[in-house]
Amino acid sequence: HKRVAILISGGGSNMVSLVDSMVGDHPARPCLVLSNDAEAGGLKKAAARGIPTAAVDHRPFKGDRAAFEAELLKPLEQAQPDIICLAGFMRVLTGDFVSRFQGRMLNIHPSLLPKFKGLNTHARAIEAGETEHGCSVHEVTAALDDGPILGQARIRIEAGDSAESLAAKVLIWEHKLYPAVLRRYANGDRTPVLLP
Numbered sequence: 032h033k034r035v036a037i038l039i040s041g042g043g044s045n046m047v048s049l050v051d052s053m054v055g056d057h058p059a060r061p062c063l064v065l066s067n068d069a070e071a072g073g074l075k076k077a078a079a080r081g082i083p084t085a086a087v088d089h090r091p092f093k094g095d096r097a098a099f100e101a102e103l104l105k106p107l108e109q110a111q112p113d114i115i116c117l118a119g120f121m122r123v124l125t126g127d128f129v130s131r132f133q134g135r136m137l138n139i140h141p142s143l144l145p146k147f148k149g150l151n152t153h154a155r156a157i158e159a160g161e162t163e164h165g166c167s168v169h170e171v172t173a174a175l176d177d178g179p180i181l182g183q184a185r186i187r188i189e190a191g192d193s194a195e196s197l198a199a200k201v202l203i204w205e206h207k208l209y210p211a212v213l214r215r216y217a218n219g220d221r222t223p224v225l226l227p
């Protein structure tokens with residue numbers, strides 16, 4: 032099996048969808064769930080599923096990304112992942128860190144990339160008058176929310192939608208898209224997954 036490390040910062044619902052998909056004939060298995068916050072709700076969910084967990088708090092590093100990443104590397108090097116999935120991991124990684132895992136690190140982003148890189152994607156999609164929205168999984172490169180797109184799920188924005196309602200609708204599709212992309216990717220297939 033391919034070994035998959037999952038990086039999270041919060042509740043970890045995408046991490047759970049990935050972990051729960053890696054069963055049976057799936058070509059990968061989870062080897063580590065790693066967070067920049069020891070209080071992240073997702074760590075307990077991972078531990079309950081029998082997955083090794085680790086946390087490296089970014090705050091003591093006071094913006095020294097290289098020093099933070101040096102600590103983040105320790106549990107990762109121990110876990111020896113073949114693939115790294117960023118799943119609601121809310122720290123920006125340096126080009127140096129990313130280049131170590133070039134071609135084997137994925138991210139899920141709550142917009143139809145290349146639209147709305149960065150934060151507050153749902154509010155910005157409404158503000159821009161978009162009629163469509165969704166989520167993307169892409170390969171991570173040094174540029175933020177950039178890199179080859181490996182899958183997208185599209186939804187319509189309805190008249191009454193708010194940032195909150197859109198976030199909830201998109202999240203449902205994130206939970207379908209990310210496992211579908213990971214399965215393909217772990218099989219060596221980079222053909223984009225297009226949903227629905």
Ligand code: GAR
Nearest residue numbers: 041042043044045046119139140141
């Ligand atoms: C997800 O919506 C994910 O796409 C987003 O954070 C949420 C995490 O939820 N990621 C980003 O905004 C990355 N910049 P989760 O912890 O329940 O998976």
